[in-house]
Amino acid sequence: MSAESELKNGNFVVNQCIDCKKTVWPPADFCNRCFGKTTIKKGPSEGKIIEFSKNDQCYFCLAEFEKEVKIIGKISSGIPKERQRVRIKKCGIKEGNYFFEFLLI
């Protein structure tokens, strides 16, 4: 099972190096620090907004889930605030592109 196949099924996972335990994001087969093989681990459940904006359809934000994992995603509802915490509500891969939807908490 690869990280991408988990993401396709709507499960937020990241890769972690088997040897040095570094989190690798976006997913990759080998660690970018020690070139060790990576394995799948459950992605962090909560993060905080670094910056947000809005287009004609939705609010979107750049959120940091842990040091190595920053993601841009759609905010499902509500008006975000600076540094507000978010949770991944939905994720997946559509036509080859990842997508993420965040819930404000």
Place this chain on the structure above:
Amino acid sequence: MIKKVGIASYGITKFSREDAKIESVLLKATKNLFENCSNLTQKDIDAVLVSTNNNSKYLSPILAEMTGIEPKIAHSVESLCNSGTNAIISAYSYIASGLADVVLVAGAERYDSPGQILQWDNSRGEFKHPIFWASIFTKSYKKTFSVKEEDLALVSVKNHRQAQKNPYAFSDKIYTLNDVLNSKKLTNEIRLLDCSRPCTGGASIILASENKIKEFSDKPIWITGIGQKTMSAGFTKTITFSSMESSAFAAQSALKMSKHQPNEIDVLEIHDAFSVCEPMSLESIGITEKGKGIDLVKDMISTNNSKINPRGGLIGCGHPLGATGIAQTIEIFQQLQSKAESRQIDNPKVGLIHNMSAASTSSTVLVLEN
């Protein structure tokens, strides 16, 4: 010993929305170069480098065949928006190392370039279009330095105005501050006139060693400083969103190599992919202190000084990715030769080109001197 490398001549096409084949755009820019450099023959050229993000393959050999050149070296360079200056540095390296004496660099792009979206960067989710990183930069910059939307809009006003003196620019209209502020809102931070526009265009230059260049030009312009830096490919790896780390590093390297300080630069081409990029770049390069870039833009407007982006920048000229860095270099070449016609600034000696990719995840800076 590293050989001295200079620019002898150039060719350029009008930037437009023309539905032309990439090979035709490259040929047109190169034909114009031969017209501008009467002593240059096909036999003089040791290497042909093509800068583009187009998906067509083998474009350097194709351009070589279409122009009757049989070079020793022929290949493409692709690095999104700073492909052009990176190709120039490849050409420089061939000459400086002695592998070539004369190198043709030709860049071209179509308005529908695949280089506009970095598909690999999945951490951007469905927000891969450049307006989204630009929105995050703009929000962060405005907040960090208390800059207003109407301040940033001045960049677009200035660069569209300056582009009217550039016969090759895409923009054919002067815009007021209100025009920019009332243009279509793409996000809360970005309006249509804050953006450089994808377009079709080509640009080419010829570089040569010190010994050879006098055959083609009695007034060559020398490349005296080079700096490059790549921080990452993905936007979300960026550490600060109100400054450009790769640009700062590249500028420091280029200025050190050229033995110049930022305050000694007389004319600059800055990579204003979006309005916010111009002040951020000026600060990162060291032209102004942090948060003061927009004050310099205002000063340029009030004093009618066009030394920053005299050809109109990317916002005024359009942004055919693979051609942009070369077109920026051509502008500084013309300025330093005092042949920039109505765009000419007063007696410049040192010029700088800043060209970057994908939200400044990588940057290239060149220093040119006459």
